[in-house]
Amino acid sequence: MTRSERHTRAGDDGTLVAQRHHDPTDAELTVDIVSAVADAEGVAPRELEDPLYEAVDAAALAETFFSGGVADLPTEGVGTVEFRYVGYLVTVGSDGWIRVYDPSS
Template structure:
């Protein structure tokens, strides 16, 4: 996620600091939910996504691994 945010901001990943990403989203929980094994130890097969705001951007993490970082529309702000 940090690399995608850095690319959107036009900075290096080490410059993505304020606010710290962990204050906006629980990255470990996202990783476990989308990419970790289920309770039986098998790979997850579900499809889904999570959106959260980070500075001026909306970040969308999809269960297929794609991460989108973009400026939200008026309807997404409300």
């Protein structure tokens, strides 16, 4: 499955309402995911009531997609993970893109 096919498949589940690029040298993945969903909601990240850890293990995602590896050997994974959070479909790609889809539209 190509990257565009994955993007289209997620898009079939709703309308893209927010996206953010994660830079592991700049912020934690958790912060970027919550910020992207807050952007979709039109609120500040601290105003989201549901904790992210109830939807996904963001630390495990960060380790899989963005870790530097052990003994200088890369362990970065390739792919996309999808999960539901605060009523949205959220995708996190190994390319760093976090996309938030509104499934009701």
